[in-house]
Amino acid sequence: MATMLTGWNPWAELASLHNAMDRMFGDLFGSAIAADGDRTPRLYLPVDVAESEDAFIIHAPVPGFRPEEIEVTFSDGALTISARHGRSEGEPQPNYVRRELPHGDYVRQLTLPGEVRSDEIKATVENGMLRVEVPKVPRPQPKRIPVAGRTARELTGTRA
Numbered sequence: 001m002a003t004m005l006t007g008w009n010p011w012a013e014l015a016s017l018h019n020a021m022d023r024m025f026g027d028l029f030g031s032a033i034a035a036d037g038d039r040t041p042r043l044y045l046p047v048d049v050a051e052s053e054d055a056f057i058i059h060a061p062v063p064g065f066r067p068e069e070i071e072v073t074f075s076d077g078a079l080t081i082s083a084r085h086g087r088s089e090g091e092p093q094p095n096y097v098r099r100e101l102p103h104g105d106y107v108r109q110l111t112l113p114g115e116v117r118s119d120e121i122k123a124t125v126e127n128g129m130l131r132v133e134v135p136k137v138p139r140p141q142p143k144r145i146p147v148a149g150r151t152a153r154e155l156t157g158t159r160a
Helices: 010-029 152-156
Strands: 033-035 041-044 048-051 055-061 070-075 078-083 105-111 122-126 129-135
Touching (some): 055 105, 070 122
Antiparallel strands (some): 033 041, 048 055, 078 105
């Protein structure tokens, strides 16, 4: 009985790894593009989050969006950023020869660790970059507690 050996195919393993990574990132971050009820694509908004001693600073690219088209909300420890283009019914659509720019609504929700001062959150947009500053509640500082007690001499009744 002859045994047939098959060669190792690195491309099949690479494709399998690629699919596994896509599934992992999809589970972790959600799908990059999801359609909502009105067939407008909902795009994943990339963000940078930095932490200083007293605040979280979030930067998100929102090119082409006016400030009134951007909404920032905070509820139950989650910050949500939405950028939606206003839609004009009956407005003629251009006859595109080529369309590469992503078009749709951007949404991102972030859960921030620790307690924040939600009433002091500030959001500004400049040159297509949204900046959200989320002040943190200051951490309590350690307090030294004086220790009271009697010395060994006071306990034995001896004098120095």
